[in-house]
Amino acid sequence: MEPRSLREPERLLFELSRPGRRGFALPPLDVPEPGRFDLDPRYTRTSIEGFPELSEVEVVRHYTRLSRLNYAIDLGLYPLGSCTMKYNPKVHERIARLAGFADAHPQLPEAAAQGCLRLMHDLERALCAICGMDRFTLQPAAGAQGELAGIMMVRAYHRDRGNPRQVVLIPDSAHGTNPASAHIAGYRVEQIPSNQRGCVDLAVLRRRMADDVALLMLTNPNTLGVFEGEIQEIAGAVHAKGGLLYMDGANLNAFIGVARPGDMGVDLHHLNLHKTFSTPHGGGGPGAGPVGVKKHLEPYLPVPTVEQEGPKFVLNHDRPKSIGKVRSFFGNFGMFVRAFSYILALGPDGLRRMAETAVLNANYIRRRLQDTYHLPYSEPSLHEVVLTDHHLEETGVHTLDIAKRLMDYGFHPPTIYFPLIVKGALMIEPTESESREELDAFIEAMLRIDEEARRDPELVRTAPHTTPVRRLDEVGAARTPVLRWLPPR
């Protein structure tokens, strides 16, 4: 047998399984015993084929070993632009696990759930204050579900006025979920090209705006990290033709406490609680995607809303113009607890300092890398900066290679090849969570990779060299998909 190293790949649960092992015991059954089933065998199975059999310690070791194969924000910088990976404060995790919250059943009578309802009410008020909106729904389970709920509200609003309209305008730099959500809400999507500064071209928008357009979906700051400085004019152009302005709030971290979407002419926008309000993203979710609206959209909010009646908090299901429900119960309440904790922990000054530092950190990286890496747009950056591999064209080293080589230096790579309007994009978002020393180390790694690409391009093109597995065949995985384990034949 080969000696086991700490980098050994971990076998699958099913391969570790041995018949007769168990990791779980129930108390003795205190009601009448077998024979007792009134269940006809046509309903029941005798066993779950292939299911694992492991002892408790084996389960603990398996997942502990798997955890060591992951990068995480608690290990270092995670500069995924537009994904906004920031530190997840630990006390918030403990608060969310308080039995009063974690064990609260969503079907509790209202009188027994006043703590949850009040927290939802207070979080909604806080988000309204932060964003300058009139109401929020907390229900959507993720940013993309928030987009969908928001677009459905817009559709209901227009339909109420006699015409749901047909078209949604979306800049070509938008997140991919924007067009997908608009499509699923029944709209035809038209792209609005960005101008040379990477922003919405106001003249093009004005020419296209007509009374068949339901809304414009604008990400602000946009996916280049650039603030759409003409947002009030954009809102004016959209409103003049009876359309509405939706803001994708994924990048709100850039200006919280400095400015508010509600003051910019925005009619509605979603937030990603895991981004701006630092709820942990758990390897891909859960998220939470509250949607804030101005007064004129309030009738269409999903049911139920939380209302205060004297000292009590109640759920209001009686909303005849509501779009309905987008998911069961009230949304990802556990995320509300963490996001509310974050707001309370930071306060108004802390929230502003957060945005300022996020912008400061992005600009610091930009300043120190822009003479080496190619900066495709010279507009001022807010929270993220987009660089490219253009300067390395003759070396044969590409964005993907730079990303993989960063792993050898101990960093998670930035977002790559996005936004789509930038060829070979490296989209870097450090957030406020990083110290100057961590930023310096990242910058140093980026500079060294540039040197390596010129001196020894093969070293970079074959990276990573130090990770538990090296470059994986993603094309092969898609060509012959293996999506589950099956017992060896």
Added chain:
Amino acid sequence: MGDGHRYIPASDADREAMLRTIGVSSIDDLFASLPAALRLQAPLALGPALAEQDLWAHLEGRARENRLPTPGSQFLGGGAYRHHAPALVDHLIGRTEFYSSYTPYQPEISQGTLQAIFEYQTLICQLTELDISNASMYDGASALAEAILMAERTARAGRVVISDRLHPEYLQVCRTHLANLDIAIATFTARGDGTADPEAARRILRQTRTSALVVQHPNFFGCLEEVEALAAAAREAQAHLIVAVTEPVSLGLLKGPGSQGADVVAGEGHSFGVPLSFGGPFLGILAARQSFLRNLPGRLVGESRDVDGRRGYVLTLSTREQHIRREKATSNICTNEGLCALIASIFLAAAGKSGLRELAVHNHAKAAYARKALGAARGCSLPYGAPIFNEFTVRLPVTAEAAVAQLADRSLIPGIPLSRYFEGMDRDLLVCVTEMNARAEIDRLAEELGRLG
């Protein structure tokens, strides 16, 4: 005294030095692209920052404002179920390498998450007895809406038929998601024993082309459905059968719907160790037959090899997704419920083959005991005769709302008044019994309900 915030490393001195490097004189200069008229002149109208101990005290107080009886004296189900999660679950998901990581876009440094999802997909296939599973969805209700959209993409009939024994919130969510897509929803009513009538399904399916027949099993009223007969009805009409499962612990004892002819299972997985948390985050399950592979929404993890031939895992088939196909995407889903899928996997790994079956048997045996006891309580009756798993309907001598209000004083929550969702069911109570309810609590419930009449 420091001048920063505990969550934000940069000190004032760091800020000054970095501003000098950037070549601007103040932080405000970095916001020059925001028109002056938009910049806030006053701090946000929020309370001042709280130190950790004050934050803790404040929110602990809020948690205490919920007046929760002990888990054993609650009989609430209806789409959310009280189960014991072994301590190792919370311990393992509390590892920061899991909960503080992002979507595994870079497989070389995300093998932990990717392998765990691959295992999750396998476990869900084994439970449902279907071929493929995605990497999870937001919750059961929205997973069902996505399942219907998927069936519609392949069958393109513009209509789905749904049993009226589906969880009413699931039906609401499906209505919302289908509202703007020219997909009609027809419902059909259950027969006297509380289950979907395959003949009624057959009649309504015959009327016009249909993409999918949707039933919940066990259904919202607790009854087990005749999945095989319903599958036959769907097959005759060339419609897909979608089975919604809100209580997946049932799959420890009941046949996987795939083996009974279901084409798709859309369900809720929070029962596998995810806290109730007032209804979320939960875990949407979506599994299907192989033929749906390129139409399955959400993320998928596939097995692959690295350049050295080592086995590894990657996100795959993402061409269906929004980041490539944009307005032609299969769905707008971007995130999954990765951490909840991990919780479920850990729970299922610990429970294992024998544990999950035992858990299901305990749930069923206790519910069967409770049903008998409650059915015999004075003034109470059982409106439906079909077999159950761990949930059932009992008809009370008084309105269910009144019963709930009255028993609250005795720290007992007897179930969900069905009048919350349905007209004309004022006296019907939906009762759920799990391993958390000891026999003594069940006896007490029967006794208290017997006193209402």
